[in-house]
Amino acid sequence: MTEVEATDHLILEAAREVFLKKGFAGARMEDIAKTAGMNRALLHYYFRSKRELFQIVFDKHFTELQSGLQDILSSEVILTEKIQLIINFYLDKLEANPDLPAFIIQELTVNPERLFLLIKEKQRLPGRTRLVFEEQVREAVRKGRIREIDSRHLIINILSLVVFPYIGRPYAKMFLELDEPSYNAFLKIRRREISSFILKSIQP
Amino acid sequence: MTEVEATDHLILEAAREVFLKKGFAGARMEDIAKTAGMNRALLHYYFRSKRELFQIVFDKHFTELQSGLQDILSSEVILTEKIQLIINFYLDKLEANPDLPAFIIQELTVNPERLFLLIKEKQRLPGRTRLVFEEQVREAVRKGRIREIDSRHLIINILSLVVFPYIGRPYAKMFLELDEPSYNAFLKIRRREISSFILKSIQP
């Protein structure tokens, strides 16, 4: 790694940290600079603008999540195991980056057009992989292995149960009256809870 | 209603509209003023600051949601019906105010301390009503009417399934490749889907 690459990397790490915690609007170039151990001017020397820096961080995280999900959806494993894989893939990511969902959702809400550019760029429309999953669900229903259910609702249900406790963390903490460590413990146990909840609900 | 009250009300309505759509940081006093048909100076004449205006709007919506939920949780109806009531209460609110969850979550994420002030002010800790619900769930489990489940996970599951499709709307729309009207239709059907999903998953 050359020195420039190393500095690039240092800045991107700092940017990741600050943007994930504060979002685009809330983040200050000053904070990123300090975290990276330099001043604002140098930041702008390496990356023209705040927006550019943000896009790099955002695109990396979003693409990682999305292509991970699509890989699993289009893979050739039986339905129940596939559901398990999705849950574990997401929860692993979220345990490592608890702020990730809020970060992504907030940006998509402010800036929904970006999504289509990103998807087109990566040449990977969700439709195709979703159709594979849809067919698999229909097949399972036909064979009587699960109850009648629309695959779109199923996938949204899975994502809801996995992601909401992270986006809604401050609310859930208050409601359940748990402090940070207790809430994290709650989330740990929850991994198993989500699986059985979903598997139970699609039983024939 | 006096003239002052009418103007107050006019401003609060405008503020509600703008804050819900843009959040605190994204909202501009100029936008609120225009929506209310006046200029910024007059806004400041009626409400000292942007923060004050925001708090009024936020507190009203949050308290409404929260006390509605607590009323249902502590009411005396059987468990399955109670679940149904929660789902319908939330979905009615969300259909009328699709931006509400993102608005609330975003503020709580940036400003979690406010929550405790709000709760204390209203003299209404969630703990007590949660305990009623907890006991009800335990009772249902004991009587073999539902399977063994932790009431805390159950309530978080319900909220997840109801709220996520609204917070994650831009993501879900892209993933399911639906335009705005189709997605709204999807959400309409979903109301029934959520009920059966939950009720199925807690069967003994």
Added chain:
DNA sequence: GTCTATAGCTGGATAGAC
């Protein structure tokens, strides 16, 4: 009460010395 004008601050971006 309602307006115009403007003060004052915050924060992204750039110039220019080293």
Added chain:
DNA sequence: GTCTATCCAGCTATAGAC
């Protein structure tokens, strides 16, 4: 490449005329 100094836009908030 890295820094200090500075510019400038955007926005909240207030002063002051009417």
